[in-house]
Amino acid sequence: MQTQSLWEHTLTFFPQFLSALKEHTSPDATVAVIGASDGKFVLPLAAAGYRVIAVERDPLALHGGEVRLPGFVIARAMGLIDRLKLEGLYDRVQVVEEDFLASKPLDxxxxxxxxxxxxxxxxxxxxPLAEFVARMQLLVRPGGLFGAEFMMPVEPRHHLVEHYTSPEKLSRYFISAWHLLLTLRTTEFTERAHLGRLQDHTHRMGLLLAARTPGPPHLQEKKNS
Incomplete structure (x- = not known):
C-alpha cells in the first residue's frame, strides 16, 4: 500500500476474520465493513479481490482533513475515498456515507x-447493543460470515455500559440460525497513543466470529431433528 491508515498500529483480530473469510466464502465475495473509518480494513479486503461495502458517517474519515495526533501534532489526514483512488481500488468499493443505525438496510x-x-x-x-448486532446480522446471507472485534470493560464506568461487552454476553445473540466459529479475548494491555486517545491507555478486546446457517431457521431445525 502506498498509503497508511491512521489506525494502522492498533491491535486487531482482523487476521482471524480474513482466515475465516477465505474458508467460508468465495474469492470475490461481498464484504460489508461497518464503521469503515479511513480504510484500515477496507483497503486490504479490496486489494485481496473482495467486493467491499464501506459504511461510515464521519466526514473526516471519508474525505480527510486536519487531525490532532499524539505529541499534539496537527496533521492533514487522507480520507478513505482518496486512499481508495490513490491505491486504484475505488471501483471495488461502494462507500455508504450514512449512520448505520439510522439509515435503511443495505439493498x-x-x-x-x-x-x-x-x-x-x-x-x-x-x-441498544442488541439492535446494532441485529442490523449487522440482517446483512449476512444464509451461509455467510459475521465478524466483530469489540472493547471489553476495563474502567468501572465501562461496566455500566452494555456496549462494552464480552464474548460470552455477545454469544447470546447467536443462538438461532447461527453457528459460533471462534471467540477470543485479550488480557489488559497498554496501547500506544493514537488518534482520539493522545496518551497511552489500557484496553481489553474480544472477538466473535459466527456463520449463518445455510437455510431458513425452521428448515434447519427440521434437518437437525
Whole structure:
C-alpha cells in the first residue's frame, strides 16, 4: 500500500476474520465493513479481490482533513475515498456515507460483515447493543460470515455500559440460525497513543466470529431433528 491508515498500529483480530473469510466464502465475495473509518480494513479486503461495502458517517474519515495526533501534532489526514483512488481500488468499493443505525438496510445481503470496535463509541449508545448486532446480522446471507472485534470493560464506568461487552454476553445473540466459529479475548494491555486517545491507555478486546446457517431457521431445525 502506498498509503497508511491512521489506525494502522492498533491491535486487531482482523487476521482471524480474513482466515475465516477465505474458508467460508468465495474469492470475490461481498464484504460489508461497518464503521469503515479511513480504510484500515477496507483497503486490504479490496486489494485481496473482495467486493467491499464501506459504511461510515464521519466526514473526516471519508474525505480527510486536519487531525490532532499524539505529541499534539496537527496533521492533514487522507480520507478513505482518496486512499481508495490513490491505491486504484475505488471501483471495488461502494462507500455508504450514512449512520448505520439510522439509515435503511443495505439493498442486498452480503457474504460477510465485519466491524471493529465501533459500537462502544458513545455516539452509538443511543441504541441498544442488541439492535446494532441485529442490523449487522440482517446483512449476512444464509451461509455467510459475521465478524466483530469489540472493547471489553476495563474502567468501572465501562461496566455500566452494555456496549462494552464480552464474548460470552455477545454469544447470546447467536443462538438461532447461527453457528459460533471462534471467540477470543485479550488480557489488559497498554496501547500506544493514537488518534482520539493522545496518551497511552489500557484496553481489553474480544472477538466473535459466527456463520449463518445455510437455510431458513425452521428448515434447519427440521434437518437437525
Amino acid at each position: 442486498r445481503p452480503c457474504d460477510a460483515v465485519w466491524t471493529s470496535c465501533s459500537w462502544h463509541y458513545s455516539a452509538n449508545h443511543h441504541r
